[in-house]
Amino acid sequence: MDTILSAKNLCFLEKITYPAIDIERGRATFICGESGCGKSTLLKIFNGTASPSQGEVTYNSISLASLNTVMLRREVLLIAQTVFLFDGTIEENFHQYYAFREQPLLSAIEMKRYLSLCCADFDLSMDCTTMSGGERQRVFIAICLSFLPKVVLLDEPTSALDEKTANQFFIGICHFCKQNNITLIVVSHDKSLIDRYADNKITLAAPKETII
Amino acid sequence: MRGIVEMQLWQFALIYLLLLIVLTIMKKCHINQSKLLIIASVRMTVQLILAGLILTYIFENPHPLFVLLYLTIMIAFAVHRVLSQNKGINYRFKLAIGISLAASGLCVVAFFICIVIGESIFNPQYIVPISGMIMGNAMTGASLGVKTFRESFNGQTSKITALLNIGVTPQKILLPFVNQAIETALLPTLNSMLGMGIVALPGMMTGQILSGTLPTTAILYQIAIMIAVCAVVCLSVFGSLYLGYKTLYNTQNQIDFAALNKN
Numbered sequence: 001m002d003t004i005l006s007a008k009n010l011c012f013l014e015k016i017t018y019p020a021i022d023i024e025r026g027r028a029t030f031i032c033g034e035s036g037c038g039k040s041t042l043l044k045i046f047n048g049t050a051s052p053s054q055g056e057v058t059y060n061s062i063s064l065a066s067l068n069t070v071m072l073r074r075e076v077l078l079i080a081q082t083v084f085l086f087d088g089t090i091e092e093n094f095h096q097y098y099a100f101r102e103q104p105l106l107s108a109i110e111m112k113r114y115l116s117l118c119c120a121d122f123d124l125s126m127d128c129t130t131m132s133g134g135e136r137q138r139v140f141i142a143i144c145l146s147f148l149p150k151v152v153l154l155d156e157p158t159s160a161l162d163e164k165t166a167n168q169f170f171i172g173i174c175h176f177c178k179q180n181n182i183t184l185i186v187v188s189h190d191k192s193l194i195d196r197y198a199d200n201k202i203t204l205a206a207p208k209e210t211i212i
Numbered sequence: 213m214r215g216i217v218e219m220q221l222w223q224f225a226l227i228y229l230l231l232l233i234v235l236t237i238m239k240k241c242h243i244n245q246s247k248l249l250i251i252a253s254v255r256m257t258v259q260l261i262l263a264g265l266i267l268t269y270i271f272e273n274p275h276p277l278f279v280l281l282y283l284t285i286m287i288a289f290a291v292h293r294v295l296s297q298n299k300g301i302n303y304r305f306k307l308a309i310g311i312s313l314a315a316s317g318l319c320v321v322a323f324f325i326c327i328v329i330g331e332s333i334f335n336p337q338y339i340v341p342i343s344g345m346i347m348g349n350a351m352t353g354a355s356l357g358v359k360t361f362r363e364s365f366n367g368q369t370s371k372i373t374a375l376l377n378i379g380v381t382p383q384k385i386l387l388p389f390v391n392q393a394i395e396t397a398l399l400p401t402l403n404s405m406l407g408m409g410i411v412a413l414p415g416m417m418t419g420q421i422l423s424g425t426l427p428t429t430a431i432l433y434q435i436a437i438m439i440a441v442c443a444v445v446c447l448s449v450f451g452s453l454y455l456g457y458k459t460l461y462n463t464q465n466q467i468d469f470a471a472l473n474k475n
Contacts, residue, residue, distance in 0.1 A: 047377060048464060048465070048466070049373075049376055049377060049466055050466065051464060051466065069464050069465040069466070070379050070380070070381050070465050071379070072379075073376070073377060073378065073379035073465075074378070074379030075379075077377065077378055077379065078377040079377070080373055080374070080377055082370045082373070083370070083374065084370040084371045084373070084374035084375075097378065100375055100378075100380045100384065100385075101378065101379065101380060140374070144378060147378065
């Protein structure tokens with residue numbers, strides 16, 4: 001198996017211990033488990049916004065500890081549960097995020113393509129402040145995907161979506177990632193989504209009871 | 213122009229009659245603050261008598277040690293005030309605020325007295341009032357700047373997280389917050405410069421004119437002190453936040469979101 005991310009003997013804050021994890025390149029891996037078992041934390045460890053208290057993570061066989069974490073996050077991009085959009089239109093949000101990344105801006109056609117990929121077929125001049133939570137989430141994911149990372153970490157991306165839109169969303173994302181050889185790691189509770197779209201599945205065990 | 217009229221004590225005591233008017237109005241309007249009014253008046257009187265006695269003693273026995281002691285106590289008090297108004301920030305950030313406030317205050321005071329006025333830094337007649345005004349304003353400015361920064365940092369966690377997750381450096385994320393806070397801290401000083409001389413004659417200038425200084429001299433001091441205040445506010449907030457924001461992330465570019473919200 002071609003492994004892109006691998007974790008060994010991982011432990012976070014002495015509370016959460018992880019099994020050995022290997023993520024296959026270019027495939028969709030779904031992570032599930034009870035709440036509190038450290039799914040979101042695992043994603044944070046993968047993109048270097050949190051550090052494990054024990055154990056090691058390697059990305060392309062290089063230890064995360066020896067990598068420039070900012071460059072790592074550009075390749076291993078985490079889309080957290082709480083999204084953020086600037087006040088303004090969708091186009092202005094593309095502008096702002098691209099300015100922060102210091103990258104040349106996409107054309108309007110490209111922006112539209114990424115939006116429709118994420119089931120967010122809105123006008124570029126639409127005001128983000130009046131959108132619903134689910135709409136904002138999809139616009140944010142579209143902006144993140146347009147950066148073309150090597151690994152996308154999605155934390156509960158369809159929590160605010162109905163079943164039909166959630167399926168449409170995953171069909172689009174999975175197809176796009178396969179095409180561009182992007183590794184997808186998704187945290188999800190939804191069993192039907194996991195059955196349909198997961199190439200691999202990792203179930204994390206419930207946390208150890210804290211001994212008082 | 214002549215020197216100020218020395219007030220006779222019995223005449224001075226007449227001013228307290230005005231408080232009776234305030235008391236009467238408070239009673240009539242059922243404002244239950246008459247106790248506070250009395251306590252505040254008594255405290256003010258006692259504190260100022262003490263300050264008057266201490267300053268008289270220092271002026272009559274000018275000694276560098278007194279000046280140093282005065283400066284130390286004043287700076288310690290200013291730093292303490294800023295920190296107590298901004299509870300919950302981490303130790304290294306506090307250190308940055310303390311150093312910036314002390315260093316910028318001392319530098320501006322020294323420049324003002326030694327170079328602009330051309331007096332000895334140990335002359336209490338100059339150092340006491342001037343350092344008081346400068347440190348007082350530095351304290352208010354730094355406090356406002358740090359508060360603004362702290363509130364925007366604590367309130368915009370989702371923005372900071374989102375930018376961090378897409379691979380933006382902590383510096384690039386946090387510097388706009390720093391710049392915004394410096395601007396907010398400077399605005400009151402800039403606004404008071406705009407109204408100066410039209411809306412009100414400032415306290416120092418009024419005091420100098422009352423004691424017989426020519427208004428033309430008094431305005432030179434007033435202009436100088438306003439520019440010094442502007443500079444000290446800018447320097448102390450800039451120093452506090454530029455040194456301070458670096459304590460919010462580590463070498464792994466991880467931002468400590470609890471850094472300004474500790475208990």
